[in-house]
Each structure stands twice: as C-alpha cells, then as structure tokens.
C-alpha cells in the first residue's frame with residue numbers, strides 16, 4: 001500500500017474526527033475536542049507546527065558532518081533520535097473507533113521501537 005492509499009484509508013476510518021490533511025497543522029480541526037484538534041483555539045498546536053518548521057537542514061555539500069549522530073539517552077536508554085511518540089488515547093471518542101484502542105497503542109509502541117525510540121500510551 002502506498003502513502004496516498006494509506007491516507008485515503010485513514011480518511012475513511014477517521015471520518016468526522018480527522019480530515020487527514022495534506023499538512024497536519026491544526027488549522028482545519030482547531031478546537032475540535034474530542035477529536036484530533038488542539039483544545040480551545042488550537043493556537044498551541046499551530047505554534048508548535050510553526051516552531052518545528054523553522055528547523056532547517058543544510059545540504060551535505062555545505063558542511064563537514066559526514067556521519068551525523070542524533071542519538072541520545074533518556075531514562076538510561078539509548079534512543080536513535082531525540083523524538084518520542086506522544087501519548088494519545090481515546091480511539092473511540094477521538095478517532096471514531098475504527099482501530100481499537102489496544103491495536104492503536106500496539107502500533108504506536110512497536111513503530112516507535114522499530115525506529116529506535118520510545119512511544120507512550122495515553123492515560
């Protein structure tokens with residue numbers, strides 16, 4: 001399955017809860033809680049997306065870092081990158097329930113592990 005098929009599938013499964021926008025920036029879903037939008041005006045969600053977009057990578061031809069290492073250590077565990085999967089819960093009331101909570105959490109945790117980092121489950 002390619003990415004556009006995955007997104008089409010997700011749009012059907014999450015209909016009414018998440019639009020699976022081309023760019024996930026918290027604009028279309030602002031304030032849609034329960035759901036995938038940011039609470040209130042959704043301003044924090046958008047501010048975080050804008051802050052992340054400010055991080056740019058220089059082309060390899062412009063620097064001498066031939067073997068960059070972005071691994072880090074957290075709770076005594078080596079991680080491949082300083083990124084964790086956020087805790088997200090409520091597959092029923094936030095996502096429409098097409099994927100059961102247990103299956104959703106297993107995917108987040110196993111995907112994070114496969115990427116060499118940690119995933120969190122919601123509370």
Ligand SMILES: Cc1cc2nc3c(=O)[nH]c(=O)nc-3n(C[C@H](O)[C@H](O)[C@H](O)COP(=O)(O)O)c2cc1C
Pocket residue numbers: 035036037044045048086087088089090094121122123
């Ligand atoms: C649908 C949904 C469910 C969430 N469930 C939890 C949760 O159970 N526990 C928690 O600590 N945070 C939860 N969060 C918050 C996210 O982990 C948080 O939004 C994420 O870390 C990004 O940080 P930010 O909201 O500051 O941008 C949830 C967020 C969403 C969108």
